[in-house]
Amino acid sequence: MDLNTLQSVNPQLFWSGVGNGSIPYSSAPGNLTWGAAVSSTLVEGILGGPHGPDYQSIAVPADFASPSAFAESGRYPKPWRSAAQKLQNASYTNVGPYAALIGVGGESLCCSSDDPGKISRVYGRWGTSTSGPNIGQGAFFPQDWYNPSEGFYNATYWNDQFSPDPEWQLRVDWWESIEKVTIQSRIANTGVECEIEVAISPFVFGSDEYFAGIDLGVYADFSLDLLVAMVAIAAAVRWL
Secondary structure (H helix, E strand, O other), X not given: OOHHHHHHHOHHHHHHHHHHOOOXXXXXXXXXXXXOOOOOHXXXXXXXXXXXXXXXXXXOOXXXXXXXXXXXXXXXXXXXXXXXXXXXXXXXXXXXXXEEEEEXXXXXXXXXXXXXXXXXXXXXXXXXXXXXXXXXXXXXXXXOOOOOOOOOOOHHHHHHHHOOOOOOOOHHHXXXXXXXXXXXXXXXXXXXXXXXXXXXEOOOOOOOOOOOOOOHHHOOOOOHHHHHHHHHHHHHXXXX
């Protein structure tokens, strides 16, 4: 059975194969290219890179919604990118937030190559279909930005060079650290219903690393204690 037939008759098995590496991303419908990693600091500098993470957030999307931010200039969370990766992403004007396909037709993808009990993921972007039965609707487009090596000039290298605050993360760590929401969508231009995770915020609000703040409900309105508490919060999150 060829891959096109497999995708039609058993999309869950097809996309599981993409997720576990037995089927290449290049064979997946709607596949987007991920740009080249940094090969030279001189060339990278000439091209204007590298580009740091984007710490903007988006509203929690609803099932079968379409994104409101697109391409490289869109306001949504992004990992660090090389100049080539930013340029490549700028050409995709119908996709925005980073995402991962985790289920097709009500079934989870199976199975991870390193853990048979763990679901597979196909990494990509959340965007809008440009053709087919779901044209103009929200859709998932595969783009393997998660698995490719960042090479020698990775996030750790740039942290050593720039000392950014906060530090840049390797893309695999970036994906684990951000806030994600799971929604129903469709795959590329195929109309096939699926389940995806969408990156919505650079902060996981329930994590130990996020300052949850002080319960202001215990203070009376306009009290001196309330003023002290607000100043303390501002100092803690570096507003002052």
